[in-house]
Amino acid sequence: MTLRTASVTALFAAGALFGVTACSSSVPLAPQASLFARLGGMENLTAVADEVVSKVSIDPRSRRTFEGVNLARLKASVASHLCSVSGGPCKYEGDSMALAHRGMALTVEELQVMGEHVDRALIGRGVARKEREELEAILDKLSGEVLNK
Ligand code: HEM
Structure with a gap:
């Protein structure tokens, strides 16, 4: 259970990083x-x-x-x-x-x-x-x- 929560947290962290990268480009992100x-x-x-x-x-x-x-x-x-x-x-x-x-x-x-x-x-x-x-x-x-x- 903890592992799964940890991996989901990691996923969100990765998502946040990708978000930062995407925001710095001029292509608007489609809303999730x-x-x-x-x-x-x-x-x-x-x-x-x-x-x-x-x-x-x-x-x-x-x-x-x-x-x-x-x-x-x-x-x-x-x-x-x-x-x-x-x-x-x-x-x-x-x-x-x-x-x-x-x-x-x-x-x-x-x-x-x-x-x-x-x-x-x-x-x-x-x-x-x-x-x-x-x-x-x-x-x-x-x-x-x-x-x-
Ligand atoms: C995260 C886990 C769970 C969630 C999100 C959940 C969700 C719910 C919801 C939405 C209701 C309806 C409440 C209402 O209408 O007022 C309910 C009732 C109930 N749940 Fe769960 N439940 C979970 C885990 C469990 C487990 C593991 C069991 C048994 C193995 C269980 C047994 C019951 C029973 C028997 C009721 C009916 C209570 C009544 O009407 O007197 N639930 N649950």
């Missing part, structure tokens, strides 16, 4: 498309949320907290959250990550299982490694709140 757009927009994020919630809620390593949860509602809420954290136009209206997961005593292992399913679902939708890593870095940053630490 939002991560939301590069992930394939709402169509992909809805499909990813559907798949991840379906898989995590039946995987024996992670299903324990899903008993009695309205999965259709959860899928819609997770899609809106993914849209919002990736710079999309959605206004996420659910609970904060700390509140949503309060009392679940989630573990790092359960987070990793979810990470596996997120990665698999993104690959299945044709999302490239760079965009997968960017989204996963955003989710990594939320893990402290999700674990209520």
